[in-house]
Amino acid sequence: MRNRKKTEEWFFRNLMSAVTYFIILILLLIIWVVFQKGIPALSWEMVSQTPKGGFYFGKDGGLLNAIVGSLYLASGAASLAWLISLPTALFMNVYLVRYKKFLTGIRFLLDVLWGIPSIVYGAFGFALMIFFNLQTSLLAGIITVSLLIAPIMIRAMDEVLKTIPMGLLETAYSLGSTRTETAFVIFFRQALPGFITAFLLAFGRGIGDTASVLFTAGFTDYIPENLSQPAATLPLSIFFQLGSPIPEVRERAYAAAVILTVLILIISLAARLLPRNFKRNVI
């Protein structure tokens, strides 16, 4: 009896640790495979040139249009989302802080919105585009992606603001500051490091998202000059090139996947390290 128990425990313990290391192994495997396949195909030309004629048939050129397009789109979307998210998160934590039930409801809804797949946002963005008579463009892409990342951003900001003690709010009021001043001066400074993390997280999501820009941002060989032009993005460029029957073009897709992965790794590293420099005003 005793022995059976011990065997069972021994078995499950080893199974569980094996499974845990298996997860770490998978991550390493994914990164290794993508890099090992993509790095040989990577060249300076890929990063520094836009596609020349016949790029998608294996001729000269690079992916600069997609890289710049992705950066434009993600920074535009993250900035627009910031403009909606910042007031919402502050509103929740300064104005609504006494209405606990209502606040829980809002958080609940935001969490649910987080789980809505990006293809649905893409389809909604498309419906909006038709409604407002817009063409596929950088602007349409930015609006769609910002809707997608706003819930993520708000919840990340909210998690930081939640930890600020009530005493700070009361002190600010008792010294005669208005609610706006409390929100934008006192709470904002306290939460700034967290806000930067939230921004970068959302930026990373925006740069990697494919399904929502498929309908709305379009695709082009040129770097967009204004908001009404279509913009190429890295994920879509990988996606299109992988569908090509020419092996050389598929190799380039692997190289583009390396560029995208490196960008994401840099952003998530920055999200961990950068906020440390903004802790000056935090008590």
Add this chain to the structure above:
Amino acid sequence: MIGRQLIDKLSSGWMLVCTSLLLLLPLAIGTGLLAKSIPVLEHQSFFSLLSSAQWSPMEEKFGFYPFIISSVMVTVLSFAMAGPICLLAAIYLTQYARPVLLRIMHPVIDILAGIPSVVYGVWGILVIVPLVADYIAPLAGSQLTGYSILAGGIVLAVMCIPYMLNLLIEVFRNIPRELNEASLSLGATRWETIKFVLVRKGMTGIISAFGLGISKALGETIAVLMVVGNVVQVPGNLLEAGYPLPALIANNYGEMMSIPLYDSALMLSALVLFLIIFLFNSLSRYLIYKTELT
């Protein structure tokens, strides 16, 4: 003095507008998609759309049945693989492992969650599809390309791991330590404590974490699209190609405007996806919120 008050009024208004806009977003998505899908609903009844297996947009026949079945198969398969793995890993990380491992695991989860789905797709094409074609398919005695429901399920399982694992770790962390100690002091082994006390106590949390993982899997588009084969058919077994609902929407955005009712049908499938995932998500989140309160 009046200036300050005025600024306060103005910015309060702005904050209120932003918050309300966001709260109205689900409603806006629902209405927007519904408005676009009304033409196809007038053409064919909702239930015949869902249950018909006939898909030929040129003849204005839109049957979603093959896509729904493919979606269900891929999702169930990925859940069957990722669910147990995440549960075991979460128990190990919170109950047995040294704290160092958990600290290593957090960035691992972050990075796995941050990798764009198109990169998972690339990985799937490079690793999983050949694996299925060269090793798994011959076992079943079939010669196929490897682009299959099975490949889609495996890639999805890997993509779901960070979400589920993260939530499950939170669930086990929120269970009070005293419960653990009480059980151990009564003479139960650690494994018995986990099996009879912790898992039972955390059941609602575990179920809702699984629910969120499933709804994530259901909506995932690009990675699955790249490895699942995309053939309109009701797949007979796991090694056949499938065509999940999100892939249908993403794959046909190019030609949908040129065929009558096609765009409307695709918008309807987005609406169906939205409603299912919204309900599923709400239910899972509701369970999570309830467990955190008690």
